[in-house]
Amino acid sequence: MIRYIAILIATLLFSSLSFAQTLDDYFKIAAENNPGLQAMHKEYEAALQKVPQVSTLPDPTFSLGYFISPVETRVGPQQAKFSLTQMFPWFGTLKAQGNVAALMAEAKFQNFIDARNRLYFQVASAYYPLYELKDFVRIEQENISILESYKTIATQKFKNGTGTMVDVLRVDIMLKDAQTNLSILRDKEKPLLTTLNKLLNRSENEPVQISDTLKSVILLDNYRKDSLIVANPKLKALDLKLQASQAAEIVAQKQGLPKLGIGLDYVLVGERTDISMPDNGKNVLMPMVSISIPIFRAKYNASVKESQLMQESYTLQKQEVTNTLFSEYEMVLFQVQQQLQLISLYQQQIQTSQQSLNLLFTSYGNSGKEFEEVLRMQQQLLKYQKMSATALVQYHIAVEKINYITSKSY
Numbered sequence: 151m152i153r154y155i156a157i158l159i160a161t162l163l164f165s166s167l168s169f170a171q172t173l174d175d176y177f178k179i180a181a182e183n184n185p186g187l188q189a190m191h192k193e194y195e196a197a198l199q200k201v202p203q204v205s206t207l208p209d210p211t212f213s214l215g216y217f218i219s220p221v222e223t224r225v226g227p228q229q230a231k232f233s234l235t236q237m238f239p240w241f242g243t244l245k246a247q248g249n250v251a252a253l254m255a256e257a258k259f260q261n262f263i264d265a266r267n268r269l270y271f272q273v274a275s276a277y278y279p280l281y282e283l284k285d286f287v288r289i290e291q292e293n294i295s296i297l298e299s300y301k302t303i304a305t306q307k308f309k310n311g312t313g314t315m316v317d318v319l320r321v322d323i324m325l326k327d328a329q330t331n332l333s334i335l336r337d338k339e340k341p342l343l344t345t346l347n348k349l350l351n352r353s354e355n356e357p358v359q360i361s362d363t364l365k366s367v368i369l370l371d372n373y374r375k376d377s378l379i380v381a382n383p384k385l386k387a388l389d390l391k392l393q394a395s396q397a398a399e400i401v402a403q404k405q406g407l408p409k410l411g412i413g414l415d416y417v418l419v420g421e422r423t424d425i426s427m428p429d430n431g432k433n434v435l436m437p438m439v440s441i442s443i444p445i446f447r448a449k450y451n452a453s454v455k456e457s458q459l460m461q462e463s464y465t466l467q468k469q470e471v472t473n474t475l476f477s478e479y480e481m482v483l484f485q486v487q488q489q490l491q492l493i494s495l496y497q498q499q500i501q502t503s504q505q506s507l508n509l510l511f512t513s514y515g516n517s518g519k520e521f522e523e524v525l526r527m528q529q530q531l532l533k534y535q536k537m538s539a540t541a542l543v544q545y546h547i548a549v550e551k552i553n554y555i556t557s558k559s560y
Contacts, residue, residue: 172359173277176350177270177560183351187269190262197255205248210236226419226431235413235440243404246397253394260387263557267383269349271554276346278543278550280360283338285539290332293532297325300528304521312518320525366493366545369486374556378479381557384471392464399457406450411440475555482551489545496538503531 181187213233220227301321307313344354379385414437421431444450507527514524 172361173274174560176273176277176346176358179350179352180269180273181266184269184349185351187262187265190258190265194255194258194262197251197258200251200255201248204251205244207244208237208239210234220420223419225427225429226422228417228434229420230418232416232418233413235411235438237409237411237440237442239409240404240407243401243407246401246404249397250394250401253390253397257387257390257394260383260390263383264387267554267557270560271550273346273349274550275547276342276349277358277360278364278546280339280342280346280358281364282539282543283335283342284360286536287332287335289532289535289539290328290335293528294325294328294332296528297321297328300524301325303515307518313521317521320522324525324529364542364546366490366542368490369483369549373483374552374558375479377556377558378475379472382471382475382555383557384475385468388464388468388471392461392468395457395460395464398460399454402450402453402457405453406444406447408444409442411438411442413438413440478555479552482548482555485548486545486552489541489548492541493538493545496534496541499534500531500538503527503534507531 211234213235215231215233217228217230220229222228301318304313304317304321308315308318340354343356343358346358347354347356350356414435417434417436419431419433507524510520510524510527513519514521
């Protein structure tokens with residue numbers, strides 16, 4: 151007996167592990183192949199390229215001038231002029247601009263993480279209905295098999311004179327309904343497979359491995375609630391955007407300060423032919439320093455105000471997302487608990503319905519009467535079996551929703 155229990159536990163554990171690995175494999179395939187997720191990662195990579203663009207000095211300016219009418223000087227006529235100038239923003243401006251770009255890029259990465267987690271939830275939400283469909287097909291096939299046996303028995307009783315033709319017709323009607331339902335269920339598989347395979351960016355006819363069994367477990371109170379705020383990438387992205395807007399305020403303040411320029415002028419001077427003198431025709435080399443005068447303050451003040459308003463906006467957005475997450479968590483946790491209660495109820499109803507069906511069928515076998523009650527109880531049993539399968543699937547989808555909003559790592 152002990153050995154049998156050990157084997158049973160090992161089988162259940164292996165089945166559960168195999169299922170988890172299978173679903174994890176689909177998560178991995180989706181993360182690697184989904185075009186929408188790849189597009190968001192490309193946005194993150196593109197944002198990273200912004201950092202060197204804004205943290206680098208502006209290009210130096212080179213100019214060339216030619217004197218059409220040479221300017222006469224004591225040492226000769228000026229013929230041409232070359233100028234090279236490099237402007238420098240105020241100290242720390244480039245670093246601050248780089249910080250803004252880096253923080254915004256990191257915010258995009260957090261958005262990518264949220265999109266990946268949401269994709270995992272979408273994959274799970276597309277996977278579990280396939281399990282429900284598979285279970286419905288199995289239940290309907292069992293129902294057809296039972297109804298066929300009922301029809302055989304009802305026909306035999308009619309031939310023996312212990313039953314009525316009405317019983318045969320009743321079961322025949324239910325049998326045709328069941329066969330039609332089974333055909334519809336099989337037709338439903340294609341759109342469900344297409345939905346999942348397209349999330350994986352695969353051919354719509356690619357086969358999908360579905361677990362034979364699912365288990366439900368009672369979750370602990372406040373399951374993963376401690377991760378709701380700490381690990382959520384939406385909140386992390388808003389924190390990073392808030393920091394970026396604070397850095398942007400510093401940039402706006404520094405851009406309102408003077409910019410320094412260093413330059414060099416080189417003037418070509420021709421020789422004088424009418425006189426001999428020292429430095430005749432000597433070229434001129436002239437270092438220069440320039441400074442911008444930011445006297446038009448409106449644009450700088452507006453830029454600072456813009457950054458401050460964005461900080462307020464991100465703070466309010468974070469509060470709104472936090473409130474939404476708590477609301478969603480409580481609602482989804484209720485759904486998990488609700489489905490667990492329904493699963494327990496339906497299992498009890500299935501057991502009671504099966505016992506009632508056995509008693510009614512035994513009575514019918516002895517008396518040939520109340521066949522209608524036998525069929526009614528069979529339909530009731532079928533209903534509870536399907537409702538149990540649906541509740542189990544909804545339970546797992548709700549658990550995956552909790553895993554998504556609490557940013558579970560797979």
